[in-house]
Amino acid sequence: MKRLLFFILTAACSVIFVYALWRDTDRDWTRYQHQFVKTLEPANRKLVSGGIKQVIVDDLKRVDRCTTCHVAIDKPQLALGEEPFKAHPGKYLQWHPVEKFACTVCHGGQGIATETLAAHGDVKHWEEPLLRGQLVQSSCASCHGDVQAIQEHVPLLVRGKQLFQEKGCYGCHVIKDFGGQLSVELTQVGSKPYQLIHADFEMMPHPHDRIHWIEAKLRAPRLLNPGVRQDQLPPGEEEVFPTAMPHFGLADDEVKALQVYLLSLRDFDPPTSYVTPAKPEPAPVYATAVDRGRAVFQRFGCVGCHNVDGVGGRHNWNAGLGEEVPSLMYVKMYYSEDELRTLIHNGRQPAYRGRVHRPVPPVFMPAWKDKINEEDVDALIAYLYSLYDKVLQSSTDGPAAVAASADVAVQ
Numbered sequence: 001m002k003r004l005l006f007f008i009l010t011a012a013c014s015v016i017f018v019y020a021l022w023r024d025t026d027r028d029w030t031r032y033q034h035q036f037v038k039t040l041e042p043a044n045r046k047l048v049s050g051g052i053k054q055v056i057v058d059d060l061k062r063v064d065r066c067t068t069c070h071v072a073i074d075k076p077q078l079a080l081g082e083e084p085f086k087a088h089p090g091k092y093l094q095w096h097p098v099e100k101f102a103c104t105v106c107h108g109g110q111g112i113a114t115e116t117l118a119a120h121g122d123v124k125h126w127e128e129p130l131l132r133g134q135l136v137q138s139s140c141a142s143c144h145g146d147v148q149a150i151q152e153h154v155p156l157l158v159r160g161k162q163l164f165q166e167k168g169c170y171g172c173h174v175i176k177d178f179g180g181q182l183s184v185e186l187t188q189v190g191s192k193p194y195q196l197i198h199a200d201f202e203m204m205p206h207p208h209d210r211i212h213w214i215e216a217k218l219r220a221p222r223l224l225n226p227g228v229r230q231d232q233l234p235p236g237e238e239e240v241f242p243t244a245m246p247h248f249g250l251a252d253d254e255v256k257a258l259q260v261y262l263l264s265l266r267d268f269d270p271p272t273s274y275v276t277p278a279k280p281e282p283a284p285v286y287a288t289a290v291d292r293g294r295a296v297f298q299r300f301g302c303v304g305c306h307n308v309d310g311v312g313g314r315h316n317w318n319a320g321l322g323e324e325v326p327s328l329m330y331v332k333m334y335y336s337e338d339e340l341r342t343l344i345h346n347g348r349q350p351a352y353r354g355r356v357h358r359p360v361p362p363v364f365m366p367a368w369k370d371k372i373n374e375e376d377v378d379a380l381i382a383y384l385y386s387l388y389d390k391v392l393q394s395s396t397d398g399p400a401a402v403a404a405s406a407d408v409a410v411q
């Protein structure tokens with residue numbers, strides 16, 4: 001009996017051993033390497049060696065094995081027309097030699113893994129998904145502080161940064177000590193831990209990674225954060241409004257550009273030998289106070305809440321005035337320059353609610369006195385007044401036109 005058991009166990013061990021050997025020859029990477037070597041002329045086979053390839057870059061804390069499968073990435077003379085056997089596009093590996101930069105510093109992914117899915121970061125508990133295609137532009141700013149110098153290679157990053165200002169995102173969000181504090185700071189949103197995004201993940205389809213989360217947030221912020229209505233709650237608990245983040249109706253290319261910019265805001269500090277510092281931007285020159293005011297209106301994100309040209313229309317739950325942030329087209333009619341200055345300095349909570357039993361409106365007018373200097377506030381006032389003048393010019397009849405002619409008569 002004992003002898004029989006001994007034979008059975010020995011046989012089982014041998015089977016497992018052979019199976020393990022066989023599995024090892026059938027790994028993702030061994031298959032790719034065999035497939036690749038078969039395409040080579042016998043004379044060229046010496047140029048590539050088999051086995052796991054590994055690049056260690058201590059300075060950047062990288063151990064990357066990507067070249068195990070991407071065998072011809074820096075050998076264009078051997079490369080084939082399909083992944084993972086293509087050569088690297090452009091001159092990126094000449095500018096950033098593999099032994100000094102490795103791959104994940106630009107591409108994300110899991111450097112040490114040797115299975116395709118795991119290496120590309122498409123597995124649970126890996127928070128650096130592969131940055132495919134143009135998304136890789138989000139890595140460059142960690143080292144190239146002077147983005148202008150490489151702008152032809154990073155069009156989406158440049159555009160995303162510009163859009164962040166044009167759309168007025170700074171009105172509610174701080175990046176590196178600049179911006180309004182109505183909402184969360186975004187200085188490191190590109191490395192936000194998944195644990196803190198968990199609630200949003202539950203509201204969106206897979207894949208649950210930062211790339212898709214940011215996209216979802218930009219396309220339809222209310223889908224991720226719809227609030228809780230009074231009738232869904234036990235009596236006595238206060239309703240929760242949907243997110244105060246406006247629906248911007250961004251076009252696809254705007255989403256992509258903002259996504260690249262937001263992903264570039266990371267918690268990653270490479271050693272100074274890898275970094276080119278930012279150059280101070282030259283101070284812009286404006287022809288008139290109104291032009292300067294328009295630029296200030298945009299730079300500080302007034303646009304984010306009051307909309308382009310101050311036309312209003314952004315939602316503000318339970319605020320009087322049709323649950324909207326007010327338009328600024330007519331402020332010249334109700335505010336003297338001094339009153340306007342005081343209002344911009346001190347900000348204001350919405351004066352009354354639509355319905356008193358519902359919570360206070362989420363969007364308020366921030367105080368700007370510590371942020372905007374006096375010349376800029378003067379320019380803002382000139383700009384805000386000019387909005388009313390524009391209304392007058394564009395209407396040909398009605399009370400506004402009458403008011404306009406009265407103005408002219410007085411002058």
Ligand code: HEC
Pocket residue numbers: 028029032064065066067068069070083084103104107108109110111112113114115116119120130131132133
């Ligand atoms: C086990 C083999 C393997 C490893 C290891 C591997 N890759 Fe890949 N890679 C592939 C294959 C196969 C493809 C083509 C299919 C695909 O896109 O998934 C590919 C495609 C890619 C692409 C193009 C994706 C696209 O959609 O155009 C990039 C970029 C890439 N890999 C980067 C990396 C980086 C960076 C690493 C290291 C962290 C890495 N790979 C490690 C096998 C591998």
Ligand code: HEC
Pocket residue numbers: 066067070073083088089092096098101102103104105106107131132133134136137
């Ligand atoms: C300096 C940053 C940088 C480094 C380092 C880098 N890449 Fe790239 N990689 C890029 C850029 C930029 C592109 C072009 C993306 C585009 O415009 O489509 C690219 C494209 C690719 C592609 C083509 C598929 C695609 O997504 O466009 C593959 C595959 C790839 N890289 C793999 C690697 C591997 C493997 C390494 C390491 C040996 C590496 N890269 C190192 C920046 C880099």
Ligand code: HEC
Pocket residue numbers: 095096101105106136137139140141142143144150153154270273274275
């Ligand atoms: C880990 C830091 C790092 C990352 C990430 C990085 N670079 Fe670089 N890059 C450098 C360094 C360092 C140099 C060499 C600078 C020099 O020549 O003095 C360089 C050189 C370059 C050059 C050549 C500049 C010249 O004038 O010769 C270009 C273009 C460039 N990088 C573009 C990019 C792009 C595009 C990305 C993102 C896909 C990127 N880099 C990502 C550090 C980085």
Ligand code: HEC
Pocket residue numbers: 164167168169170171172173182183184185186189192214217218221225243244245246248258262304305363
């Ligand atoms: C009226 C104020 C307001 C404006 C303007 C605004 N947001 Fe937001 N944003 C919020 C609020 C409030 C939240 C937090 C609640 C939520 O996640 O929905 C938020 C959350 C976010 C988040 C998620 C951050 C995190 O860590 O959870 C991102 C990313 C974001 N906003 C990007 C933008 C971008 C890009 C713009 C400009 C196109 C913008 N926001 C404009 C109010 C605003």
Ligand code: HEC
Pocket residue numbers: 170171172180182297300301302303304305306316319325326327328331340343344348349350351352363364365366368380
């Ligand atoms: C975070 C959103 C937000 C930002 C950013 C913001 N505002 Fe406001 N603003 C409001 C809200 C909400 C009100 C209405 C307050 C109320 O109901 O009393 C308001 C009111 C005003 C008013 C008074 C309008 C009226 O009809 O009474 C002026 C003027 C104004 N804002 C100018 C600005 C300027 C200039 C900036 C940029 C420096 C700015 N706002 C940035 C939310 C914002």
